[in-house]
Amino acid sequence: MRIQSLKKIASVAMAGALILSTTGCLDFGRSKQEVLDLADTIASDMASADAAALIKNSTLDKKDKNAQALTELLGGDIYDDDQKAFFKAVEGTIEYEVDEESVEVNKDEASVDVVFTIVDYAKVLEEEFTSIDELTSAIKKGDTKELTITLQFAKVDKEWLADNVGDKKFNKLYDYRSATFQLALTGEMIADMIDTSTSDFWLTSGGVYYDTTFVEYDLYFNSEVYDYYDRGEYIYYEVWADGTLLYISSDYRLGESTLIECYVDLDMCSDMNKEEVFDEGYYTVEIYTQDGEMIYSASVSVEKSDPTPTPSSGVPDAFPGEGDYFQFYDTAFRDKYVLYAEWFDYDGYMTGDAEYSTDTNIIAFSIQVSDDCNEYVEYNYYYSPTAEESDLSAALDSPVYTSSCYPSSYSNGNFYDLDYYVWGEAEPGYYIIIVNYADSGDAIFLGLCEVR
Numbered sequence: 001m002r003i004q005s006l007k008k009i010a011s012v013a014m015a016g017a018l019i020l021s022t023t024g025c026l027d028f029g030r031s032k033q034e035v036l037d038l039a040d041t042i043a044s045d046m047a048s049a050d051a052a053a054l055i056k057n058s059t060l061d062k063k064d065k066n067a068q069a070l071t072e073l074l075g076g077d078i079y080d081d082d083q084k085a086f087f088k089a090v091e092g093t094i095e096y097e098v099d100e101e102s103v104e105v106n107k108d109e110a111s112v113d114v115v116f117t118i119v120d121y122a123k124v125l126e127e128e129f130t131s132i133d134e135l136t137s138a139i140k141k142g143d144t145k146e147l148t149i150t151l152q153f154a155k156v157d158k159e160w161l162a163d164n165v166g167d168k169k170f171n172k173l174y175d176y177r178s179a180t181f182q183l184a185l186t187g188e189m190i191a192d193m194i195d196t197s198t199s200d201f202w203l204t205s206g207g208v209y210y211d212t213t214f215v216e217y218d219l220y221f222n223s224e225v226y227d228y229y230d231r232g233e234y235i236y237y238e239v240w241a242d243g244t245l246l247y248i249s250s251d252y253r254l255g256e257s258t259l260i261e262c263y264v265d266l267d268m269c270s271d272m273n274k275e276e277v278f279d280e281g282y283y284t285v286e287i288y289t290q291d292g293e294m295i296y297s298a299s300v301s302v303e304k305s306d307p308t309p310t311p312s313s314g315v316p317d318a319f320p321g322e323g324d325y326f327q328f329y330d331t332a333f334r335d336k337y338v339l340y341a342e343w344f345d346y347d348g349y350m351t352g353d354a355e356y357s358t359d360t361n362i363i364a365f366s367i368q369v370s371d372d373c374n375e376y377v378e379y380n381y382y383y384s385p386t387a388e389e390s391d392l393s394a395a396l397d398s399p400v401y402t403s404s405c406y407p408s409s410y411s412n413g414n415f416y417d418l419d420y421y422v423w424g425e426a427e428p429g430y431y432i433i434i435v436n437y438a439d440s441g442d443a444i445f446l447g448l449c450e451v452r
Contacts, residue, residue, distance in 0.1 A: 032103055034160050035110040039098045039151050042162050043114045046149075046173055047094040049074045049087070058165035059154055066166035073177055082132045082183070089136035090176045093119035093144060108155035109163075113148055120145045121176050130184045149173060185233055187295035190254065194296055195220040197348050201300045202261075202412075203366060205320040205342050206353045209302045211277045214265035214412055215239060217285040217298055221258045229255030234290040237262040241302075242281040251290060262287070263412050278302050325354035326365070326433075326447035333444050337373035339413070342366060343449050346419075354449040359424050365433055365447050367416040369407050375437065377444065378404040381420045382432040387450075395432060404438050426451045 038057065045053040051074040060067040076084055095117045102113035124142040129135040149172060154163040164170050198220040201209070209215060219237075234251035239262070247264040262285045266278065280303050287296040305320070319341045326341065328334040342365070343353065349360035356363060363381070380402050384395035400420075407414040418433060428451055435445040 031105050031110070031155075031160070035103055035105060035112060035153055036098060036100055038153065038160050038162065039103075039112045039114060042151055042165070043096040043098060043116075046114075047091065047096055047116070049091055049174070051075065054162070054165050058162040059156060060165055064166075070166040070171070073171065073174060085132050085136055086139070086179075086181065087177060089139040090119055090121050092140060093117075093142070094173075099148075102150075110153040110155075110160065111150055112153075113150050116147045116149065116173055117144050118147060118173070118176075119143070121179060125179065125181050128184045129181075130186050130189075132183065135181065135183070147173060182231070185228060185231060185254075187289050187293040190235065190289065191295045193221045193225050195222050195258075198346075199298070200345070200348060201298070203340060203342065203344065203368070204300060207300065209278070209283075209300060210320050211305050212302060213277055214263065215278065215283050215285070215300065215302070216264075216412055217262040217300075219260045219262055219285075219287065219296075221260075223258060225255045225258060227255065229253065231255070235260075235295070236288055236290070238286045238288065239264045240284045240286065241279065246283075261411055265412070277304060280304055321353050325449065326445065328445050329443040330445070333375070337369040337375075338367060339370060340366075340368040341445075343447065351452075352450075354447075356426065356449065356451045358426055358428060358451055360426060360451070361421065361423050363420045363422055363426065363431055363449065363451070365416075365418040367418070367445070369414050369416065371414060373407055373414065376404065376406055376439070377416065377435050378402070378438045378441075379418045379433055379435045382434070383427065383429060384432065385427070385429040387430055392430065392432065395430075396434075428452050 042054065042057060045057070051071045054070065055062060055067050060070075062068075072078065079087070097115045099113040099115060102111075104111050119139055119142040121139060121142065124135075124138050127138065129138065149170060150164075151162060151170075152164040153160050155161075199218060201207070202216040202218050203209075217237075231254065233254040235254055236251050237249045237260070238245060239247045246269045249262070252260050281301075282299050283302055284297055284299040286294055288294050319338075321342060322328070325343060328338070328341075343350070344364040344366035345356075346362045346364060347360065349357045351357055380399035382395040382398070383400045384391045403419075405416060405418070407416050416435075418435065420431070420433075431449050431451060433445075433447045433449075434443060436443050
């Protein structure tokens with residue numbers, strides 16, 4: 001009986017050991033499959049750059065620095081539209097395969113390799129592209145490369161979680177997020193940044209230069225141009241007169257300013273320096289890239305006044321419009337200092353020689369003076385709703401704007417900028433400007449313009 005009892009005990013013990021052994025294999029097989037399933041989920045979320053999903057299935061806390069860094073890396077707030085389009089194109093090329101043979105499970109730890117296929121974006125970026133659409137199209141067609149990333153897992157409360165999300169090796173897949181690219185700057189792109197509503201020839205009268213010693217086109221860009229300063233791109237301008245090249249400028253760095261004064265005078269034209277004024281004709285300013293691609297041009301008419309002008313309203317017509325739109329009370333001031341005078345158009349809202357639309361931002365009179373003029377003047381603007389003598393006389397009782405100034409010095413001369421900022425809120429009617437010596441109050445000048 002004793003021998004039989006021992007045999008029973010031995011039999012039971014061996015059966016128990018076999019059951020335990022079999023149960024262990026089943027647990028291992030189940031864990032392996034769980035790890036492979038999670039690896040597939042993690043790899044899918046990696047391919048779609050889903051930071052929230054990756055963190056959810058990992059051991060990371062949302063406040064962990066790796067979690068925050070991954071959220072920022074894969075987020076969109078710090079990227080511009082071109083970068084986002086580039087990322088989307090790269091991510092569209094990502095494919096993966098979980099290497100089932102590489103899986104290793106050791107109690108509460110596991111690992112498995114995932115082989116990613118991704119476009120070789122660095123090779124694509126060696127080419128030059130002029131638009132983001134052109135770049136993303138090339139990304140989609142580019143050669144691919146393989147990248148193997150080992151995913152690590154930990155068992156927490158009987159649940160498998162990814163354990164190396166956001167570390168350096170894990171983030172290797174996202175190197176494209178730090179890739180830099182720069183779209184080529186074309187002449188068309190530069191032209192699109194030109195503010196054509198503001199750019200214009202300076203100090204023309206009705207769009208014409210009369211008896212002028214200079215031509216200046218003020219080329220304005222919108223503020224976007226500042227974004228291109230670091231490119232080190234340059235542009236220059238040429239001035240032509242009826243097909244004859246007069247002047248080629250030096251280079252201007254794009255983005256250094258929103259204004260380029262495209263200026264030429266007689267002294268800058270070697271074959272014309274004996275002339276008193278420019279010849280009559282059509283003068284064209286052409287803007288070029290540093291490679292010689294013309295991106296923009298503008299033309300203006302130059303005319304000479306009649307050498308024996310007919311007096312208007314008893315006042316010598318020394319300047320276009322004098323006697324009609326303005327007159328100098330102090331002719332000694334005019335004869336000693338004044339080189340040119342006219343109602344001035346800053347922003348393209350003049351509809352005639354002395355007429356502005358109600359949309360104008362500035363009503364302005366400009367007086368060009370010689371270098372020796374340093375008189376300090378006061379000027380007042382007055383408003384009258386009609387041109388009736390009674391209304392005009394009543395308007396002079398109370399100015400709507402008062403200021404004072406010295407001449408301002410610019411590259412093309414010295415000017416009194418007699419500006420009244422109305423910011424598009426000018427009332428229709430007539431505006432009178434009177435300029436006096438600031439110290440004595442004696443009148444120098446009177447002008448009249450209309451807003452309608």
